Amino acid sequence: MTIVEYDENGRILSVITYPVSDQEVTEMPLYQGRLFLPLGYLIDWNNDYVRDGEIVKRPSSGIVLDGHVLRGVAEGSTVTIDGQDYTADGTDIELDFEFPGNYLVRVSLWPYLDYEVFYEAHA
Numbered sequence: 001m002t003i004v005e006y007d008e009n010g011r012i013l014s015v016i017t018y019p020v021s022d023q024e025v026t027e028m029p030l031y032q033g034r035l036f037l038p039l040g041y042l043i044d045w046n047n048d049y050v051r052d053g054e055i056v057k058r059p060s061s062g063i064v065l066d067g068h069v070l071r072g073v074a075e076g077s078t079v080t081i082d083g084q085d086y087t088a089d090g091t092d093i094e095l096d097f098e099f100p101g102n103y104l105v106r107v108s109l110w111p112y113l114d115y116e117v118f119y120e121a122h123a
Contacts, residue, residue, distance in 0.1 A: 002037040009110055010049040049111045061112040065119070068095045070107065077109040097121035 005014045017040075035050060048055050063072045073079065075090030082103050097103060100123045107115040 002041045002043070004035040004037060004043060004050065004055065006033055006035070006050040008033075010051055011110065012043060012045060012049060015043045015045075047113070051111070058111050058113050061107060061109065061115045063107055063115040065117050068119075069093065070095065070105070073107055074109050074112075077107050080104075080106040080108070095119050095121070 001018050003014075003016045003018065004012060005016075006012050035053065035055070037055070041055075043055065044057075047058055049058050050056075061072070061074070061077075063070060065071075070079075070093040073088045073090070073093055075088060077088040079086045079088050079093060081095075088107070095103075095105065100121050103119045103121060105117050105119050
């Protein structure tokens with residue numbers, strides 16, 4: 001049996017596997033934040049989460065880089081540019097840098113997969 005513990009947002013916190021019988025599984029207490037899955041069930045920590053009591057794949061964010069504009073960034077997303085965090089307001093984000101160079105841009109909003117892109121700014 002595989003026991004998956006998760007938080008209120010569906011983030012997987014721990015995965016433990018025990019070689020126990022079906023009878024022992026039915027005697028274990030169930031509570032919010034714990035799933036019991038068949039022995040050998042594989043969890044992909046980076047791409048899975050728990051929704052409605054089931055393990056599901058995290059969805060794509062749908063963000064696209066169109067020239068120098070990030071489109072499809074949802075309100076409340078955290079946009080990280082070279083270690084500096086910003087909170088998105090739901091509008092398109094224009095990437096404009098004072099100095100030329102390569103910048104790592106990451107957009108995060110649970111449960112969506114993070115969007116990452118290296119953006120090359122020109123003079």
